[in-house]
Each structure stands twice: as structure tokens, then as C-alpha cells.
Amino acid sequence: MINDYRLHHMTWPQVREALTTATVGVIPFGATEQHGPALKAGIDYRIAERLAEEVVAAADGTALMTPPIPVGFSPHHMDFPGTLTARVSTLCSLLEDYLSSLARHGLERFVIMNGHGGNLAFLPAFLTEYKQRTGHTVAVVHWSMMGRDVVVDIAQSEMYGHACEVETSLALHLVPDVVVTEELGGPAPLLPSAHELLRGQAIPDRAVGGFTPRSLAEFSTNGALGDPAKHDVEKGRKLFEAVRDRTVTLIRHLAEAPTAGAISAERAAAISTDWGTRG
Template identity: 40%
Template sequence: MTELSRLTTVEAASSLRTAKVAILPIGATEQHGPHLELRTDTTIATVLARMLATDLGADAVLLPPIPYGLSEHHLPFAGTITLRPQTLRSLLLDVFESVAHHGVRRVIVLNGHGGNIDAIRLAAREARRDSKLRVAHVMWAQLGRDVVDREAGPSWRRNHACEIETSLAMVLDDSLVRPSELDVAPLTGPRDPFTEPVSASVDVPIWFDEWTANGALGDPRRASVERGQAIVEVVRARAAEFARSFVADER
């Protein structure tokens, strides 16, 4: 695996000449309830990105992670740091432009935070239009949606610090988890079938304290290494399969 930040400029020149794709992890610094650390999204994205870079070998170069994202909906809870949408979009475009300057024409953004999705998609479209750079967005929860749905509990509010994300953390970096703090999320506010996760049909900005009293969703008590491993195995295999076809596509 080639990790750009651990190279000298001479070594980077050699690696970038042969690399076919750059992998950019992005997450967030935001609350994840009482049982997960603020770095959870960034750590999950970074470990999955490192796995993908390992699977691709010399074809890939792993970029340093972006530890901030669009997290304004978590600001009611302490520790959350957020960017504005235009800031994240500009940051991504600057990274893409730098990668293209060094001759790499493909980027895979491996994303650990759902709030980043819109900005990444827009930046990817702009990069192709203006720089002829091909950018793909990979979000673990989307790539492994069928397994996530199978492993999730019956809660109608999940997808953040729930049994799924906590299980993933247990596998990828168990130091993220405070086992003594695992508890069912105390949900707040009335249920709205149009805007509730996981299957919202209407998009309305919701602040997280309107959904939960402690910042978590679902039932983290159901988290397990076995659940996490089932998700990681599928996501890792599918990410590698996609990446190989993405690299081979000469459009």
C-alpha cells in the first residue's frame, strides 16, 4: 500500500507516475452519542480506504483523510465541528486539482459520513466538467445497504451511532467504543414517516436533538463484532470490485 503522506517528494514522484487512482478518505468530527468518539466517521473511512488501497496495490495511492464534513445537524451536541457546504466543495475541488496536476486522473472518495454526500457529488460533477477528472463517491452504508438492512434492528430511527455503526467501529477500531455506555437511544419528537431515516421520502433539514436525547439512534446494545465483520467483508469486496472496473474504464 502506498500512503502519500509517508513518502518523500522523490518517492511520491515515482508512485504518482504509476498510480491509476487516488483514494481520499473523508469523515467528520461530530458527536456520536455517549458511546462513540467524535472521530468515528473519519476513522471508519480511513480504515476502509486503507483496506481498498491494500487491495489495489501499486495502482492506488492513499491520500491523507479529511477529518471535517457537513455536520451542522449535530451542532446541538458538544464537540461537533462543521464546515459550510461551499467550504467542503471548495476543499474537495482543490484536492482533486492537485491530484490531477500530478497526473492521476481517477479519484475515489471513500466517505464515512452521510452528511457529506451532496457536496461530494457536486464536486465530482464539477471536476469532470472542468478538469476531465473522474471522481467516484463510495459510502460504506450505500455499498453494503442490503447487509446493513439485514443486520439492523427493528428501530425506525437508525443510521447514526446505532447498532450498525457501532458494530463497524468494533471491528475497524475498537478504541472508538465505550462499552459501558451502550444503551438504547432515547428518541424524541413525533414520528414522521415522510422524513424519518432510513426510508425518508421528503428531504427536510432536521437537527439531531429533534430525534434523540443523547445523539444516538437505534439500539447500540445490539452491536457486535460479528455484525461488523459481515458488513466490512461485503463492503471491502464490493469496493475493490468497483475500483478495479473504475480504473480500467478509459472514458
């Protein structure tokens, strides 16, 4: 009997057996990049991996998980040492190789468990093209989008979005070893240019009325956006449980539905009204 659906922890006969019930492949996709002075550089892929593990464990044998992709699209963090970034073409090729490998073994439905907002810059276009070529169904789940209502509810700061109270709270619940607790200070020191562009926004590269790529170093002196000192592990647990439960519901829907194309987290969250998300 299979009780671990992480394929990198299985033998090939075990994977073959798992594929008799598993119809959805889950790919954790993150980044290795700076997260201020209190969060370690691997936090994005570690959170994606742990979320995927918990989701697959709760999916009753309907999903199979791959090893995580630990590097993402992070050029806006390159001014801070420790950041790794890959070209969009490299990441698209790697993702397609993951998807194609799983498809070769019979899977046609996939969830990309994304842990890094920067990856959302290219994923919709790539997955739309992938759908046109293959007809396979791919959903992208990003924790801050799938749990958006919870994020809004638990955030105390006006400004948050990177190495902030929300991300720190989630990390303390899921991967506490990535948090350097003695460095959890107050709000990140922001440069004057940050206030006009970032007020009320969580993403640092969107200017009013258009799109302007920027480096995070133009806004923050220490690489963080928000106040990690306001962390609360109980809030992290609440966010985790919402994302896990909603993603499991999504996987069950995908497992029962015909392949129908690449869908985003917002559209996925709208599939079932009992998920409780807003927008």
C-alpha cells in the same frame, strides 16, 4: 519496492515510483461530530480512513491514498457539544484542492471514501460540476450504501442510522478505540416527533413528500438513532469485507476504464453484477 500506498507515509521519490502503477487516488472524507454517549466524535473520519487503508492495501498498487479530511457538513449535529462543521463552499474548495493536487501529479480517476452521510448533501452537485470542468472520473463510496444489502441483513432494529448497532459493529471491527463500551446502553431515547418522521427511515432530515432540514436534537435526546447495544463485531467484519471487496473491484474498473465522469456509489455498484449489491 513500494508496499505502502499512503502518500503521507511516503517520501516524494516513493510517491513518484508509486505513480508508475497507481492510477486511482483515494480520498477519505469524514466528519468530527457527536455520536451519542458511546462513540467518539472522530468515528466518521476514522472509519473512512481505515476503509481507505484496507482498500488501497488490497488494490495491488493501482491506488494511492491521501490523508483524511476530518471535518464535514454537520450542521444538524451542532446542538450537541463536540461537533465541528464546515460550510459547503469550504468543503468544496478543499476537495477540489485535494483533487487538483493529485491531478497535477498525473491522476485523473478518484474514489472519495465517504464516512459521513451529511456529506452526501452536496457531493453529487459538486462532483458533477468538477467533471464538467476537468473530465476526470470521481466515484463516491459511502459504506452504508456500498454495503446496503449487508446493512439490511445484519440490522435488528426497526430504526437505525446514527451511532446505532450497524455503525457500532463496524467501528468495533475497524476502529475499536472510538467505542466507549461501558456506555453502550439500549435504544436511544427518541422524542415524540421522531416516530412519525423516522419510522422506517435512517436519515433524520427527510420529511414525507419533500425535504425539511432538521436538527438531530429534534428527534433524539442523546444524539443517537438506534440501539448500539445490539452491536456484533462479527457483523461489523462482514460489512467491512463486503465494502472493501466491492470498492477494490470498483478501483480496478476505474483503473482500466477511460475517464467518464462523476458517479455515485449506487451507479458504481451497478457496474459489475458480481458485487452482489441490491439497488
